[in-house]
Amino acid sequence: MTKPVIAVTMGDPAGIGPEITVGSLDKKEIYDICTPVVVGNADILEKMLPVKKADLKINRINNVSEAVGQYGTIDVIHLGELKGYELGKVNGECGQAAFDYIKHAVELCQSNQAQAMATAPINKESLKAAEVPYIGHTEMLAGFADIADPxxxxxxxxxxxxxxxxxxxxxxxxxxxxxxxxxxxxxxxxxxxxxxxxxxxxxxxxxxxxxxxxxxxxxxxxxxxxxxxxxxxxxxxxxxxxxxxxxxxxxxxxxxxxxxxxxxxxxxxxxxAKMTDFHRTISITNGLPFLRTSVDHGTAFDIAGEGLASSVSMEESIKLAAKYAPHFANA
The missing domain is CATH 3.40.718.10 (Isopropylmalate Dehydrogenase)
Structure with a gap:
């Protein structure tokens, strides 16, 4: 069976999203069940490799067809440069970037280049600073898909x-x-x-x-x-x-x-849910024409870039997307 392609958004660049993205893709079992393609900023992900002690290579690609899809390589669709980027700080440029990553991942799903998307955390204040007209992921996805109440x-x-x-x-x-x-x-x-x-x-x-x-x-x-x-x-x-x-x-x-x-x-x-297992509580947005899973925690600006953030939620989010993608596609 062909492995599903999962579009992985790296979240707000100033938060823990980039490091938990790297941490989750430093797991061979992820590549055994899917082909993850990160939508984000390759430069920031590269900076997170030593933070997560990950012996991985960043592969910059323009489209999904160029993905290597093998453990040891993180395939990244690199979207634009960040000039005012600073770890742990609310920043409109980062809010706009996070929004752009999500929008591009949706486009990959809508064109069937990806069979599902898994999202890292975004920051509501950064979105507001960027004047993004949505308060969070669910509202964005509903807007992109023209769905009233996912x-x-x-x-x-x-x-x-x-x-x-x-x-x-x-x-x-x-x-x-x-x-x-x-x-x-x-x-x-x-x-x-x-x-x-x-x-x-x-x-x-x-x-x-x-x-x-x-x-x-x-x-x-x-x-x-x-x-x-x-x-x-x-x-x-x-x-x-x-x-x-x-x-x-x-x-x-x-x-x-x-x-x-x-x-x-x-x-x-x-x-x-969170008292059962905080790190393994995964959010799925249903009622959309594409499948989306997500971590259910925030950007944790206070520890961003320090290597302290657990990647378990991101790993579980990608695994769940891979688990349900074949059923969703055939529904």
Whole structure:
């Protein structure tokens, strides 16, 4: 079988993205399952080789067809020079560069030169300084693909978590927990897992209130909105249970009872995933015409360039992209 090409964006040049990119590609097992092609700045990656004690060669290429695709060589599509670059500093030039890397990786995926993309962290302040009209990766990808509301899914070990709401205050998030939204998301989550090759899909919806509200004793959101949304999804053939109290549903999913959990708000699912294994919590953006995986941590400006950043998340992100790319392409 032909190995999938994974476009790897190196993230904000001033953060830990370049070094964890180098660290992840200093692993032979990555090249056993895919052909990684970095989209970024070859000069900065070269500077990170001694930082990560990596005995590797940088191969500057113009397109995917020139990639060597073998362990020992990092194939890099080099996009432009950086003049105001300084490690650990918010910089508009770096924000623009990070944006350009993502845009180019999307173009590789849309033209089928790459079968998936794996992204290193970007910095929201640097994006703002560059006047990039997006706050983060998900919003950029949605804009490039003209998709209104992509799905975020975390995978860690054998647990998958979808998110009904993302970057909202808890008060505003609760206002979004309508039966219509729960119903719609369960349908879309089922479609997303099907596209990733998951069969016989069983879902659980996390509860909002303690003990899922105890039938109104501790709140009526489950009674009025969440459970009715679940029932609508069941009527459409979705295998789903809930709401299941949030203090147990993630443990149950981790032990194989469910294929995925629909988390109702940002921190509910983030805490569950990152307490399970912080470095192996990988984000997948579903609902796009291409597959994207990502580390779920920031640019860590305070330690950038010091060789302290673990590359495990980046490695896992690339591996997950390689794992799902064949299923996604055939969906």
């Amino acid at each position: 799905l975020t899914m975390f995978e860690v070990l054998n647990m998958r978590i979808f998110f009904l709401t993302r970057h909202l205050s808890l008060k505003d998030a609760i206002g979004q927990m309508t039966k219509e939204r729960v119903h719609d998301y369960l349908i879309r989550c089922d479609e997303a897992l099907k596209k990733l090759g998951v069969e016989d899909r069983k879902f659980a919806v996390a509860g909002l209130n303690p003990h899922s509200g105890e039938n109104g004793l501790f709140g009526y959101e489950e009674v009025d909105e969440i459970r009715p949304g679940i029932e609508l999804a069941k009527a459409d053939g979705i295998d789903v249970v809930g709401p299941v109290p949030a203090d147990s549903v993630f443990y149950q999913a981790l032990n194989g009872r469910y294929d995925a959990v629909l988390s109702l708000y940002h921190d509910q699912g983030h805490i569950a």
